[in-house]
Amino acid sequence: MSRNIPFGSVVKHKKSGKYGTVEFSSFGYSVHTYVDSNGQQTLEKTAAMKESELLLKYKLVKLPKGCVIGEYGGVIKEDSIDFLWRMVWDFGRIGEVRGVFIATQKQVSNAIGKYIRFGEVLGKYSEVGGILHEDCLERISVSSGAIEEISSHLGSTWSGYNPLSYVRYDCKLCKQGFYADEMEESKNPKICIYCEDEELQEEGENKNENQY
Numbered sequence: 001m002s003r004n005i006p007f008g009s010v011v012k013h014k015k016s017g018k019y020g021t022v023e024f025s026s027f028g029y030s031v032h033t034y035v036d037s038n039g040q041q042t043l044e045k046t047a048a049m050k051e052s053e054l055l056l057k058y059k060l061v062k063l064p065k066g067c068v069i070g071e072y073g074g075v076i077k078e079d080s081i082d083f084l085w086r087m088v089w090d091f092g093r094i095g096e097v098r099g100v101f102i103a104t105q106k107q108v109s110n111a112i113g114k115y116i117r118f119g120e121v122l123g124k125y126s127e128v129g130g131i132l133h134e135d136c137l138e139r140i141s142v143s144s145g146a147i148e149e150i151s152s153h154l155g156s157t158w159s160g161y162n163p164l165s166y167v168r169y170d171c172k173l174c175k176q177g178f179y180a181d182e183m184e185e186s187k188n189p190k191i192c193i194y195c196e197d198e199e200l201q202e203e204g205e206n207k208n209e210n211q212y
Contacts, residue, residue, distance in 0.1 A: 079106045082147050084140040087163055091130075095122045099160030100140075102151050107164060108137065115168045115177075118161060132163055171195055 066078055085108065087099040097118055117129035156162060168177040171192040178192045191199070 079104055081105070081144065082151070083108075084142045084147055084158075086138045086140055087136055087161070088138075089130075089136045089163075091122065091128055094126055094128065097121060097128060097161055099162055100158040101160075101162035101164070102147060102156045102158070103162075103164055111164055111167050116163050116166045117168050117177075117179075118166050121161065129166075129168075132167075136163075 067076060082102045082104055085101055085103055087097070087101070089097045091097065111132055112134055114132055115129065116132045119128065120126050122128050150158070157165070166179065168179065170177055171194075172190040173195040174192065176192065
């Protein structure tokens with residue numbers, strides 16, 4: 001089959017798979033021709049990419065479960081991709097709680113339906129909180145590169161409030177509600193750090209008693 005390879009490029013080799021063929025060539029950039037099962041050709045010129053990334057992009061090799069091709073190539077876990085989110089939560093006469101923050105889709109999905117307690121963020125005695133609903137959140141289309149660059153300076157909360165920082169979880173032992181960081185610092189995600197400290201202390205005392 002005839003191919004139109006740009007002048008000056010040097011074809012190295014080609015790889016074939018179930019869905020077609022990718023030809024690799026180099027001339028300061030990657031030029032590759034993808035031929036699908038119907039014989040149609042797609043010629044692309046991109047920044048240099050590794051051969052393995054091109055093969056994955058065109059499904060000539062199997063992509064690991066739960067993984068995707070990153071914006072700049074490479075295989076990354078889908079759950080690890082950060083997105084930019086905007087929150088607008090209307091509390092009626094009290095006002096709105098707004099925020100722009102970074103989180104993965106999984107983190108946001110896990111927070112939907114959870115109780116969020118912001119506290120007195122809209123004034124003294126306001127005690128703002130409620131169940132987080134999907135319609136309060138909007139995913140903003142921003143490149144991964146921009147998110148990574150700005151996050152290195154601003155962190156995960158770019159402006160306003162990040163609802164993920166105010167999720168309330170119930171401890172399995174004491175039944176008290178705690179914020180995410182008080183649960184995440186515990187080795188057991190279902191137990192707060194305070195109950196975990198008590199458990200560790202009791203284990204230490206029991207171990208000392210058994211030694212005598």
